[in-house]
Amino acid sequence: MALFSRRPKSSSEQDAGTPDAASTAESEETQETQESASASAEETPQVGISVSSFGGLGAAPTPASASAAAAPQAEADGIPGLTDNILLRDAIAALPEEANGTQVVGVARQLLQGQLFLRVRGDARSLAAEGKELPLAVASIEDTPFVLVFSGGSALQAAVRADGQLDSSAMSQDAGIVLRSVLAGPYGGIILDHASRQSPIVIPRQLIERALEESDDEFTVKTLLAGERTSETPALVAAALPHVPLWLAANRAREEDEWGLAESRNASGERFLEVFSHPLEVLAMGRGDQPMPIRIDQLASGFEGDDGLTGIVVDPAGPWIQLSRADLASAFAAAEE
Template identity: 50%
Template sequence: MALFSRRKKTPDSTDTSAGRGPDESDAATPSDAPSPEPPASVGISTSTFRGVGASAAGPPVPAPTVPAPPAPVAEAETIPGVRDNVLLRDALAELSDPPTPQGLLNVARQLLQGPLFLRVKGNARALLAEGRGLPLAVTRRGDKQLVLAYSSGAALQAAVSADGEADTSAVGQPVLTVLRLVLDGEYEGLILDNSSGTARALLPRPLLQRVVDDAHAALALKSLLAGVRTEDTPAAVAAALGEAPLWIAVRRTEEGGPVGIAESRTADGDRFIEVFSHPLEVLALGRGDQPLPVTLDQLHAAVTADAGITGLLIDPGGPWLRLHRDHVTGPA
């Protein structure tokens, strides 16, 4: 029997105390999303794969609903010349009013799927060419400073229309670069798309810290899942599994009961172990599961030990990809 052992401690909670913006009367303060300490180890057997918390004698637990893969993005540019962070833009557009903790976690996970845009006073390209740092646009919430960033050309355009400061320019930056700038400074968080009505969010510093701490430095897996799919994508994703941190979703359904590991099943009975590229991917599903770190070697051992496992389902919240067992174990 293979063993999934914990690589590092998972924080006890994720702070999603966020709102629409610093000067809005409908600012939300949702409760923290729970993230209790996961079990130190989880035994892998046929019974634990029958469903989250299922026992060998119990009936299979229905698989969670899995969204379809994303279609090619036809409207990746809401203004000509600026390619949007489409997944983040759409996650912001789906926020309720006021935003829920689950909606904010969904925004936080989609934050990692592409670049962010910054507004700069003057010519951003000239500043970069001169080797000068980019001054971050900030706003205040009480005595706290928050950095402004944008998901799309439309959000940038809305900000210019709102403040009338036309002598600014926009520059796209890798998301982790922006988040580290926020965390390295004395800022309390990040406001996304501040002038876009209800499609805006405030992500507090503790949540941003967790996003960065658990993210793969190269975001290789995230980039492949969010990118254009080709016949080579499954092999590229399988290769990325060896270098990126990975998690599975676990849950104990009753005190003292068995710990189950989440899997998805198709209508034809195919079974896929759910694997996640970031702990927030697990929490954002809102199923009550907890993330547990896992290595590719452990996944290899689990799939090899159970011939009934069809493969892996990477990031069930989407964009997702199914990998056949041969991508994990190699050809028979």
């Protein structure tokens, strides 16, 4: 008997691109916080366009890398030396002005990889060298400060044009560093690319806390999937699976029904179990699924009991990757040790 219970066909073959506004408590909380934000939130610090790259807030700064400085700019009004977080930038650009909670969760999941960008009043490099606190650009929502975070150069330049104040600098940091720094301060959360939209995208503190609690510190799988694909990528993703949290997408049509798990099929009819690197990845599918944690040994047992499974598809909302049984062999062997 198979360990995994398959979802009814009508549910598993839903269009993943159609969001469901009534998803989960996290989605509703995000939507409520977003709706409470005023589009005219007052920005306190000023803006500039010099670029610094830091290992962490309060750490000694280093010049932007030569490769970053030489990277071609995707936008004509970008900032030299700053490479956009393309996944986050594109997710924000795809949002309608009146985004629902599930759509905002789809943006929030793209915070878990790559670099995020901040504005600092004054020269960030000089301030850090002097050991001074870096005054981040913030906006106030109901007297609570929210950190202004940017997906890249175009969004930063939009903020510069919006206020015309240049006495500040742009700072790039790993996403994990930025999010943990926000939680370490008196902030209610973050606002993304605020000058690029009429309606602000607000990611509340509670959602950031949950996102970090349910992820590994390095965002390992998300980072691998967001990076350049090579012939080694499937092996690297498979090797990471025993060491990171994993989830499946569970659902049922009625309370009396058994829970079924989401699968995908390719054009040849091969079955792939959907596996997720984070609960936000499940919620972003917009199908009303519940994230169900699973260990690698449980995943291995499920495959032993279901010969019809060809493999898994990791983070099917994208960027995604398919791993065959052969790809998973080393991960399943590690589960037995």
